[in-house]
Amino acid sequence: MRxxxxxxxxxxxxxxxxxxxxxxxxxxxxxxxxxxxxxxxQRALTAAKLEKIFARPFVGAMDGHRDGxxxxxxxxxxxxxxxxxxxxxxxxxWDIATSxxxxxxxxxxxxxxxxxxxxxxxNVLVSCGTDCNVRLWSVPRPSLEDSDLSSEKSTExxxxxxxxxxxxxxxxxxxxxxxxxxxxxxxxWNHNRxxxxxxxxxxxxxxxxxxxxxGEPDILATSSGDNHISIYDIRMxxxxxKILMRTKTNSIAxxxxxxxxxxxxxxxxxxxxxxxxxxxxxxxxxxxxxxxVMDIDFSPTGREFVTGSYDxxxxxxxxxxxxxxxxxxxxxxxRVFCVKYSSDATYVISGSDDTNLxxxxxxxxxxxxxxxxxxxxxxxYNEAVKNRYKHLPEIKRxxxxxxxxxxxxxxxxxxxxxxxxxxRKDDRRKAHSAPGTVVTESHRTRRIIKExx
Amino acid sequence: xxxxxxxxxxxxxxxxxxxxxxxxxxxxxAKEKKYLRGEGANLETLKDxxxxxxxxxREKLYGKSAKAAAKIEKWLLPASAGYLxxxxxxxxxxxxxxxxxxxxxxxxxxxxxxxxxxxxGPYKLDFTASGRHMLAGGRxxxxxxxxxxxxxxxxxxxxxxxxxxxAFLHNDQFFAAAQKKYSYxxxxxxxxxxxxxERGPVARLRFLKNHFLLASVNKIGQLHYQDxxxxxxxxxxxxxxxxxxxxxxNPYNGVVALGHSGGxxxxxxxxxxxxxxxMQCHPGPVSxxxxxxxxxxxxxxxxxxxLKIWDLRKFEEVQTIHGFHAKTLSFSQKGLLxxxxxxxxxxxxxxxxxxxxxxxxxxVKGYQIEKVMFRPYEDVLGIGHSMGWSSVLIPGSxxxxxxxxxxxxxxxxxxxxxxxxxxxxxxxxxxTIMLDPSKIGAMRPSRRKERPTRGEIEAEKEVxxxxxxxxxxxxxxxxxxxPSKRTKKKKELVENVKKxxxxxxxxxxxxxxxxxxxxxxxxxxxxxxxARKN
Numbered sequence: 010m011r012x013x014x015x016x017x018x019x020x021x022x023x024x025x026x027x028x029x030x031x032x033x034x035x036x037x038x039x040x041x042x043x044x045x046x047x048x049x050x051q052r053a054l055t056a057a058k059l060e061k062i063f064a065r066p067f068v069g070a071m072d073g074h075r076d077g078x079x080x081x082x083x084x085x086x087x088x089x090x091x092x093x094x095x096x097x098x099x100x101x102x103w104d105i106a107t108s109x110x111x112x113x114x115x116x117x118x119x120x121x122x123x124x125x126x127x128x129x130x131x132n133v134l135v136s137c138g139t140d141c142n143v144r145l146w147s148v149p150r151p152s153l154e155d156s157d158l159s160s161e162k163s164t165e166x167x168x169x170x171x172x173x174x175x176x177x178x179x180x181x182x183x184x185x186x187x188x189x190x191x192x193x194x195x196x197x198w199n200h201n202r203x204x205x206x207x208x209x210x211x212x213x214x215x216x217x218x219x220x221x222x223x224g225e226p227d228i229l230a231t232s233s234g235d236n237h238i239s240i241y242d243i244r245m246x247x248x249x250x251k252i253l254m255r256t257k258t259n260s261i262a263x264x265x266x267x268x269x270x271x272x273x274x275x276x277x278x279x280x281x282x283x284x285x286x287x288x289x290x291x292x293x294x295x296x297x298x299x300x301x302v303m304d305i306d307f308s309p310t311g312r313e314f315v316t317g318s319y320d321x322x323x324x325x326x327x328x329x330x331x332x333x334x335x336x337x338x339x340x341x342x343x344r345v346f347c348v349k350y351s352s353d354a355t356y357v358i359s360g361s362d363d364t365n366l367x368x369x370x371x372x373x374x375x376x377x378x379x380x381x382x383x384x385x386x387x388x389x390y391n392e393a394v395k396n397r398y399k400h401l402p403e404i405k406r407x408x409x410x411x412x413x414x415x416x417x418x419x420x421x422x423x424x425x426x427x428x429x430x431x432x433r434k435d436d437r438r439k440a441h442s443a444p445g446t447v448v449t450e451s452h453r454t455r456r457i458i459k460e461x462x
Numbered sequence: 463x464x465x466x467x468x469x470x471x472x473x474x475x476x477x478x479x480x481x482x483x484x485x486x487x488x489x490x491x492a493k494e495k496k497y498l499r500g501e502g503a504n505l506e507t508l509k510d511x512x513x514x515x516x517x518x519x520r521e522k523l524y525g526k527s528a529k530a531a532a533k534i535e536k537w538l539l540p541a542s543a544g545y546l547x548x549x550x551x552x553x554x555x556x557x558x559x560x561x562x563x564x565x566x567x568x569x570x571x572x573x574x575x576x577x578x579x580x581x582x583g584p585y586k587l588d589f590t591a592s593g594r595h596m597l598a599g600g601r602x603x604x605x606x607x608x609x610x611x612x613x614x615x616x617x618x619x620x621x622x623x624x625x626x627x628x629a630f631l632h633n634d635q636f637f638a639a640a641q642k643k644y645s646y647x648x649x650x651x652x653x654x655x656x657x658x659x660e661r662g663p664v665a666r667l668r669f670l671k672n673h674f675l676l677a678s679v680n681k682i683g684q685l686h687y688q689d690x691x692x693x694x695x696x697x698x699x700x701x702x703x704x705x706x707x708x709x710x711x712n713p714y715n716g717v718v719a720l721g722h723s724g725g726x727x728x729x730x731x732x733x734x735x736x737x738x739x740x741m742q743c744h745p746g747p748v749s750x751x752x753x754x755x756x757x758x759x760x761x762x763x764x765x766x767x768x769l770k771i772w773d774l775r776k777f778e779e780v781q782t783i784h785g786f787h788a789k790t791l792s793f794s795q796k797g798l799l800x801x802x803x804x805x806x807x808x809x810x811x812x813x814x815x816x817x818x819x820x821x822x823x824x825x826v827k828g829y830q831i832e833k834v835m836f837r838p839y840e841d842v843l844g845i846g847h848s849m850g851w852s853s854v855l856i857p858g859s860x861x862x863x864x865x866x867x868x869x870x871x872x873x874x875x876x877x878x879x880x881x882x883x884x885x886x887x888x889x890x891x892x893x894t895i896m897l898d899p900s901k902i903g904a905m906r907p908s909r910r911k912e913r914p915t916r917g918e919i920e921a922e923k924e925v926x927x928x929x930x931x932x933x934x935x936x937x938x939x940x941x942x943x944x945p946s947k948r949t950k951k952k953k954e955l956v957e958n959v960k961k962x963x964x965x966x967x968x969x970x971x972x973x974x975x976x977x978x979x980x981x982x983x984x985x986x987x988x989x990x991x992x993a994r995k996n
Binding site: 013014015017022023034035042043049050055398437440 | 496497499531534535539540541542543544545546547548549552557561562565566567569570573611672713714715716755756757839840841855857860861862863864865866867868869870871872874877887888889890891894899900902903987988990991
């Protein structure tokens with residue numbers, strides 16, 4: 010006869026000294042956990058509510074400019090600093106980490122500064138403006154005396170180049186020392202030459218924005234005032250690709266993780282993601298803004314992008330999703346003209362008409378600072394369990410809820426009513442016509458008129 | 463070596479395994495099934511490619527986690543289950559507790575004892591979820607809270623009234639006692655915290671752990687559910703079936719089962735006034751009900767000396783055991799069933815598929831067993847009887863490996879406090895009590911009814927009309943055979959046949975209705991917008 014019973018010795022299951030860790034034993038058998046789905050659902054509900062409780066995205070505002078902010082630039086080598094330029098020619102370098110103050114000023118422009126960019130090694134700042142000048146500045150090295158707040162340094166430009174017409178945008182090549190300016194025509198400059206190395210003219214309309222491709226150093230995308238988006242290879246003499254849309258594109262951003270794709274921020278309130286190689290239809294249409302989208306920037310992860318729009322809001326979109334996951338707005342923030350996603354993918358900076366730069370968290374309920382591993386695990390668990398049940402009505406209602414400012418809310422309701430009416434009429438027209446005569450255009454091609462080679 | 467192969471991606475060539483490792487693989491696969499918690503989704507029917515790839519990668523992840531859990535169960539769990547194996551002609555039910563005591567170590571033999579308290583009446587027992595604390599309530603008013611690991615009497619009080627039932631709340635800090643007129647909630651040091659007047663004289667008290675609901679049935683047959691966190695009476699249901707004192711909670715889904723004197727077992731949830739299920743289990747009154755922890759089996763015993771095992775998925779009887787009238791029943795964590803009758807306890811085990819005799823224990827003749835209950839996470843059966851309480855060893859009844867986050871018998875004060883907070887955060891609302899708890903978050907089945915289409919009904923009608931027309935009428939003689947009358951009769955026949963069909967189409971109303979969806983298929987496309995959209 011063989012008999013064995015469960016006998017647990019206490020010292021095997023408890024700790025010896027109070028300095029030791031408590032012993033934890035796991036048994037993953039599902040029969041020990043009845044009603045686990047209901048418990049999970051309850052935890053998802055609590056996680057959704059907690060996320061809303063901790064959602065405080067606004068970190069701070071940086072005051073200093075005396076006119077609306079027209080453009081911003083990130084320094085690829087220095088995480089804490091950001092350059093901003095305003096409509097009265099004032100360029101400043103801000104320290105956004107601890108002090109949120111101006112570190113350095115770059116006076117010199119006489120009119121509005123329309124474009125700012127930094128070279129990839131972080132040494133040269135290029136700015137251009139409506140006073141037809143391109144100015145190159147050498148970026149001061151961040152030193153141990155950074156915390157010296159009393160002296161706001163100001164520097165002299167290292168070079169000033171003049172053009173014939175006002176300049177509207179500038180962007181620097183990722184690997185190399187060429188930069189491109191946009192104005193009456195597209196010019197490619199070298200740091201050391203006072204005249205553009207290369208020029209592209211196309212039509213009579215000005216080029217509004219320019220952006221170099223992060224993957225291919227010689228490819229850039231521009232948008233022009235006659236509703237074209239053009240992709241240039243600077244080794245060739247004319248545009249490689251051209252897309253004609255119905256409304257003009259205010260800004261373009263390339264996806265840093267998938268450099269063949271770019272997203273264009275359009276005047277009709279939508280953002281269109283294109284595959285650079287195949288332009289007949291947009292890969293994705295991102296619709297949520299009610300007014301023109303002024304600026305767009307991708308997160309370094311390539312999974313999200315932030316847009317700033319004329320309707321006084323900043324939205325964060327997923328790279329492949331049609332609707333925004335987040336909207337930031339304040340009563341004091343007026344028309345947003347430029348946005349940037351910080352290089353550590355944690356913050357979003359918006360520059361607006363009310364002369365302030367605002368710093369926001371990219372994930373509104375994120376805990377900043379050092380997080381203990383146990384806290385990190387809990388956050389990850391909460392995210393995972395919330396994503397599992399986020400389609401259920403109670404949780405969806407909490408997760409989706411955002412307070413919108415009244416003008417945006419009303420504009421959206423109106424556009425929804427208009428779209429519903431239009432769709433209903435189109436459906437009826439289709440039903441009463443011979444099958445095949447009325448073709449509904451997909452949203453991805455609706456706003457593209459044609460592709461011009 | 464083969465373990466590494468299993469851990470890596472399955473792109474490698476299949477290796478031929480030696481036979482003993484093949485056995486381990488089969489064993490692991492069997493364990494994996496338990497952790498997969500059902501079948502995977504059928505992804506073939508999906509047309510959306512993005513969704514398909516997302517779901518496919520998730521299913522792969524589930525498979526990996528099930529494999530990892532199966533391996534942990536096989537290799538890393540600290541303790542193994544108890545067993546009682548006899549060889550040759552010896553039968554397991556002839557093994558006495560004294561024999562067991564000889565074979566087993568000192569720690570386990572401490573769990574065999576009899577506590578004789580003849581003055582205070584038959585004792586009812588309750589254990590906490592971790593099995594560490596026990597509450598004994600004697601009929602004549604004796605309440606005792608005992609720490610089972612150190613055999614320490616933490617607190618005993620004499621309430622000087624009849625105590626009919628006792629129950630722990632979510633941990634050992636609070637317990638409830640159903641006394642003569644009302645029920646009371648006490649703290650661990652014996653302080654009376656609440657008097658639950660609304661319920662009246664309660665016959666049976668049970669606590670639903672996940673929902674923090676204290677359920678009770680009183681002498682008039684009313685069922686009460688009260689949320690003990692803020693004291694709200696969630697439901698008070700008039701069962702309408704008279705007085706009963708047989709009430710058990712199904713740990714799998716939280717439904718409460720009552721056994722009635724007519725032989726029916728009804729199952730209740732707090733959000734409805736009508737029972738979820740009514741089963742006719744016995745010809746006579748039901749004496750006791752018990753639920754298997756996996757939620758699929760229920761044991762009931764009736765006064766006609768039969769014990770029946772029911773499958774709760776199909777609500778069918780699986781097995782009947784004759785011979786004795788079991789006054790009290792209890793399932794252990796490993797599925798052993800203890801039945802107490804008179805002064806005799808029978809333990810039945812299902813090692814051979816059906817429940818059969820595993821062990822038995824008979825007490826001194828005068829002791830009338832009031833309640834048997836298995837102690838969680840130990841191979842121990844607690845017996846409350848008329849002369850006190852006893853504890854006997856039943857090898858193989860308890861779960862050997864506990865999970866510290868679920869129930870920890872070695873809890874410290876800090877851990878107990880943290881656990882209480884987490885339990886409260888995970889408290890389920892009473893609406894989640896349902897017969898199948900895995901339905902939460904699942905898809906609702908489509909409500910499309912299988913109705914015959916209009917075309918099919920027309921075809922049937924045609925056939926029936928043809929049949930009616932083909933009926934030969936008897937030719938009457940003696941002047942009652944006018945041709946007009948004959949045609950009239952034929953027409954009537956056909957009309958009667960046609961009348962039976964419109965009943966199926968229009969139902970009760972007969973009003974002019976919008977064209978149903980099944981008829982939409984044969985409409986011209988310009989009229990399709992008038993078809994009712996479901």
